[in-house]
Amino acid sequence: MRVYLDNAATTPIREEVIQAMLPMMRDNFGNPSSIHADGRKVRAAIEQARRTVANSLNASIGEIFFTSGGTEANNMALKCSVRDLGVQRIITSPLEHHCILHTVEALKAAYQIELVFVKLTTKGYVDYDHLTELLEDQSKKTLVSLMHANNEVGLLLDMQRVAQLCDENNALFHSDTVQTMSHFPIDVSTTNIHFLSGAAHKFHGPKGIGFIYIDGDNQLKPFIDGGSQERNMRGGTENVYGIVGMAKALELAIEELEESKAYISGLRTYLATQLTTHFDDIHFHSDLEQESLYTVLSVCFPPSPKSEMLLLNLDILGISASGGSACSSGSDVGSHVITALKGDPSRKTVRFSFSHFNTKEEIDFVIEKLKTIIPAKDLVEA
Numbered sequence: 591m592r593v594y595l596d597n598a599a600t601t602p603i604r605e606e607v608i609q610a611m612l613p614m615m616r617d618n619f620g621n622p623s624s625i626h627a628d629g630r631k632v633r634a635a636i637e638q639a640r641r642t643v644a645n646s647l648n649a650s651i652g653e654i655f656f657t658s659g660g661t662e663a664n665n666m667a668l669k670c671s672v673r674d675l676g677v678q679r680i681i682t683s684p685l686e687h688h689c690i691l692h693t694v695e696a697l698k699a700a701y702q703i704e705l706v707f708v709k710l711t712t713k714g715y716v717d718y719d720h721l722t723e724l725l726e727d728q729s730k731k732t733l734v735s736l737m738h739a740n741n742e743v744g745l746l747l748d749m750q751r752v753a754q755l756c757d758e759n760n761a762l763f764h765s766d767t768v769q770t771m772s773h774f775p776i777d778v779s780t781t782n783i784h785f786l787s788g789a790a791h792k793f794h795g796p797k798g799i800g801f802i803y804i805d806g807d808n809q810l811k812p813f814i815d816g817g818s819q820e821r822n823m824r825g826g827t828e829n830v831y832g833i834v835g836m837a838k839a840l841e842l843a844i845e846e847l848e849e850s851k852a853y854i855s856g857l858r859t860y861l862a863t864q865l866t867t868h869f870d871d872i873h874f875h876s877d878l879e880q881e882s883l884y885t886v887l888s889v890c891f892p893p894s895p896k897s898e899m900l901l902l903n904l905d906i907l908g909i910s911a912s913g914g915s916a917c918s919s920g921s922d923v924g925s926h927v928i929t930a931l932k933g934d935p936s937r938k939t940v941r942f943s944f945s946h947f948n949t950k951e952e953i954d955f956v957i958e959k960l961k962t963i964i965p966a967k968d969l970v971e972a
Contacts, residue, residue: 593952594910598741598769598886598943603835604794610838611796614831622828623817632830639837643788643801646772646844648779655802655820656833660768661689662813663787663802664735667764668693670810671733671785672701677762678730679704683716684930685740687766691926694735704730713877714745714931721752725759732759737766738774738786742927742941743875744883746770753782762808768792768800769883772843773851784808788840790832794945795839799832850946855884857944857953862887864957868966875931875939887942890933896963900938907959912941 594602614635620628622636637651644651657663668690671677680694684707698705706724709717716736725732734756739746749765756763764785767776772793776786785808789800804810816825843850865872875888891897901913913925928939942956960966 591952591955592908592910593948593955595942595944595948595952595956596910596912597945597948598792598941599912600791600797601794601945602947603796604839604842606842607795607835607839611831611835614834618830622830623819636828636830636833639833642837642841646776646840647786647803648777649803650806652821653778653803653806655804655823656828657787657800657802657824658798658829659791659800660766660787660789663789663800664689664764664766664768665693666802666810666813667785667787667804668697668733668735670813671762671764671808672697672703674810675733675762675808676731677703677733679706679732680735681706681708681721681724681732681761682735683708683710683737685710685714685742685745685927686735686737687741687768688926690735690737690766708736710930714740714743714875716747716752718748718751718755722755725755725761728760732761733764734761735764735766737768738770738776739883739886740927741769742886742925743877743888743931744769744886745877746880746882749776749783750781757782769885772840772847773883773885775847778803778805790836790839793839793843795836796832799829799836801836846946851884853946854944854948857948857950858884858887860950861942861953861956862889864953865889865960868957868961869964870967873937875928875933885944887944889940889942891938891940891964893936893938894964897938900940900963903963904940904959907962909956909959912943913939 618632620632622629622633640651640654644654680703682694694705697703709720711717736747738749753763762784765783767786768789771788784805786803791797812823814824819825819828862878871892873890875890876882904911
């Protein structure tokens, strides 16, 4: 048996998505920039996909641009805001994904922008009072970049509140919504957000395709120069089958959002309960009392002789999980998120992340395998 609990890193592609992509690989191979019938047919498929994505956000089709994924979309929002919109100060948090943190550091070095980190509460949430205080200084054009939900521990941002604060203080608002896209409803017609991002492989679509939403009031120059693709915003022949696959995956995910949320939340609660039932001294970085990203459970295990190689041992026993962001795999420096949350370095953190393909039987399998690695209550009591 093999159990996959690393869905925050990437999800398996749904069969319906594969079936939607196959005709674009086998038959509809025309270049969408060509004016002949083969090209026009593919162009129509791209624009229909754009409409699907736009409808999922209650956005205009002219506000959706396809990218290679969430990293490119986030880079585009941040770098073009500085280059084209005159942003001189960026407010973000130390818990952001590396594609945000590394980008703002690069912008600070290249453009001498002011980089400010908002304070966090003891649990890791954004300190909204401190954010309010920072935004009251309107001497520099400011962009706030805060992720909707943390990809490692699942802490959720009050996006409506941040949007209102930015609106009241003439600041731009960008949110990395890669982890929450299709898991929570997002309506840009009621939440005044200027930029957000999505990546298909987080909601059972293909890798290598994503999108950025850019509010129509903000005019940016091309991020990638070349041809006139994406209304002159991103040169390069479009990833047609990826675009079609992403739209199908998003459409299905939105249709099933409430049903999937209830099911996946149940799995997360079940694993948390089983862990505290069978093991001593289990801590959670994820907030199980407040609404949070229900696809993620970050578990902090106590020190033990075998826990030093916990992830490797889980892998050997047939369980795929992670210690944090997949983009940091192979690094020995540990998770910057857990460090920012002042996690105990002697304890090992595992991120279990779920999809609707997981089952309670798989959770039971994980618990039984963990008992061979971590001292369990029943073994200690015996």
